[in-house]
Amino acid sequence: MNQNVIELNGIVKSYGNVKAVDGISLQVKKGEVLGIIGANGAGKSTTLEIMMGLRKPDAGSVKVLGKDLSVSGDEIKQQIGIQLQQTALYDRIKVKEALKLFSSYYEKNRDLSEIIATLGLKPYLNKYVKNLSGGWQQRTSLALALVNDPEIIFLDEPTTGLDPQARLELWACINQYRGEGKTIILSTHYMDEAQRYCDRIAIIKKGKLVACDAPNRLVESLVNTQGTMEDVYLQHAVEM
Numbered sequence: 001m002n003q004n005v006i007e008l009n010g011i012v013k014s015y016g017n018v019k020a021v022d023g024i025s026l027q028v029k030k031g032e033v034l035g036i037i038g039a040n041g042a043g044k045s046t047t048l049e050i051m052m053g054l055r056k057p058d059a060g061s062v063k064v065l066g067k068d069l070s071v072s073g074d075e076i077k078q079q080i081g082i083q084l085q086q087t088a089l090y091d092r093i094k095v096k097e098a099l100k101l102f103s104s105y106y107e108k109n110r111d112l113s114e115i116i117a118t119l120g121l122k123p124y125l126n127k128y129v130k131n132l133s134g135g136w137q138q139r140t141s142l143a144l145a146l147v148n149d150p151e152i153i154f155l156d157e158p159t160t161g162l163d164p165q166a167r168l169e170l171w172a173c174i175n176q177y178r179g180e181g182k183t184i185i186l187s188t189h190y191m192d193e194a195q196r197y198c199d200r201i202a203i204i205k206k207g208k209l210v211a212c213d214a215p216n217r218l219v220e221s222l223v224n225t226q227g228t229m230e231d232v233y234l235q236h237a238v239e240m
């Protein structure tokens with residue numbers, strides 16, 4: 001279980017004058033749930049997009065499932081699942097159409113009826129994605145990230161904007177796949193879910209990785225040992 005499925009080495013990415021990612025090195029182990037936290041604009045999405053192969057870093061190297069992403073990108077994309085923040089791309093289609101479309105992108109497919117049953121999507125298959133509530137839209141986009149039975153699942157702020165019940169239910173779904181030994185990498189602004197569900201939390205501040213450890217160790221490392229994940233966030237992620 002000590003096998004690294006992601007290895008980032010000195011990743012740098014700028015947009016014009018903005019250094020979105022500034023020298024991040026990070027390893028993620030197989031089966032791990034890694035949460036990425038940080039302020040708005042800290043570089044979380046850019047870091048995730050580089051791991052997914054959606055953006056090329058200006059410098060540094062990325063290995064996914066033991067292979068160099070810059071060489072084996074197409075092969076790697078077959079083995080990862082991606083849930084992005086925006087659902088606008090598939091707003092105009094029905095849930096079942098989106099599932100079939102996404103399945104067609106991949107050589108390997110997981111049984112769609114099994115994904116539909118696990119995520120409770122059956123009553124929604126003939127509805128347009130844009131007409132679903134936020135919670136069901138996020139379940140749909142989680143389902144789309146699973147169609148190729150990926151080894152690694154990337155989730156960019158999967159629970160943002162959901163009510164507490166929908167968040168709990170989405171986490172119950174995510175945890176089913178964690179139980180299968182999938183590696184899950186997500187960004188979140190919710191410290192409670194980072195603490196509760198993640199094996200490790202990576203804290204990014206102004207494009208740099210400022211801390212990465214198990215939630216309890218991050219909390220214990222605070223000067224005030226009665227602290228919370230919010231205190232960890234304030235200490236590491238925020239300009240004081």
Ligand SMILES: Nc1ncnc2c1ncn2[C@@H]1O[C@H](COP(=O)(O)OP(=O)(O)OP(=O)(O)O)[C@@H](O)[C@H]1O
Pocket residue numbers: 015018019020038039040041042043044045046047
């Ligand atoms: N396509 C782009 N073009 C120009 N600048 C960008 C682009 N994407 C991101 N940035 C900038 O790069 C920085 C990092 O953005 P990124 O989206 O990675 O942060 P984030 O931590 O995910 O933020 P949030 O929590 O708001 O989603 C920000 O200053 C952002 O404005």
